[in-house]
Amino acid sequence: MSDTQLSRRRLVAGLGTAAGAVALGAGCGSSAKSKTTTTTPAPGAQFPHPATPDAALDLLRAGNQRYRNSQVELRDFSPVTEQAAKAQKPFAAIITCADSRISPTLLFDIAAGNLFVSRVAGNTIDEGMLGSTEYAVAKLGVKVVVVMGHSDCGAVKAAIGVADGSAHFPADHYGSIGAVVDRVVPVVNGLPAGQRTLERATTANASAQAKKLAAKEPVIAPAVAAGKLRVVSTVYDIASGQIPL
Ligand SMILES: [Zn+2]
Structure with missing residues (x-):
């Protein structure tokens, strides 16, 4: 059975199981009709798992460049693929904001199973x-951790407001929102008074969180010291799609 036939069978099987399979499968089905396009990457392409931190960063850079150029590689994200069900082999951990405009797998144009993503508003x-x-590093062997802030971040805006006294998030009205924002406030307060802009605070926050993470014992810091892991920070520009690495 060819890959195209197999994908078609999976598509049909998925139609009866979940609404999500219908939505995803429709796209896969139309592409599967093309003789020139494959929806099932070779195993090596599915999980490249580069050997070094620098090679891992190169893969992320290349993927983001494809995304920015609207040249993303067509992949099968159907939930009924056997490969997706049995394995993951992430080479990068991404720590980013919960903002709905961020989709790391798409932004780095990589197959499912390659990025271990943890998210909280303000990426702290x-x-x-x-x-x-730590689990991604110790057990899954990721080679790079990217702490990724982003343009127009509401959590950083809120932290700037708290720092200058214009915003308040009392727990009786806002629950735990203030606790999330408060993790960014010290970074804002660490900037000179005239430099507490959204752009500077966002960059400083991503950098400070990466520095904090890189120093953590007993998992992260030893891996960094041994050259097995790099921890980097960046800011995703939503308008351009650019993620400088
Ligand atoms: Zn945000």
Whole structure:
């Protein structure tokens, strides 16, 4: 059975199981009719898992360049693929904001199973983000951790407001929103008074969170010291799609 036939069978099987399969499968089905396009990448392309941090960053850079150029590679994201069900082999951990405009798998144009993504508004390092990323490093062998802020970040805007006294998030009205914002506030306060702009605060926050993460014992810091892992920060520009790495 050819890959095209197999994809078609999976598409049909998925139609009866979930609404999501219908939506995803429709796209796969139309592309599967083309003799020149494959929806099932070779195993090596599915999980490249580069050997070094620098090679991992190169893959992310290349993927983001394809995304920016509207040259994303067609992949099968159907939930009924056997490969997706049985394996993941992430080479990068992404720590980013919960903002709805961020889709790391798309922004880095990579197949499912390659990015281990942890998200919280303001992309800060709380215990859940730390433990999840430690798992990715210690157990899944990721080679690079990217702390990714983004343009127009509401959490950073809120932190600037808290820092200058114009915004308040009392728990009796806002629940835990203030606690999330408060993790960014020290970074804003660390900037000179005349430089607390959204752009500077966003960059400083991503950098500060990466620095904090890189120093964490007993998993992250030793891996960095051994050259097995790099922890970097960046800011995703939503308008252009650019993620400088
Ligand atoms: Zn945000």
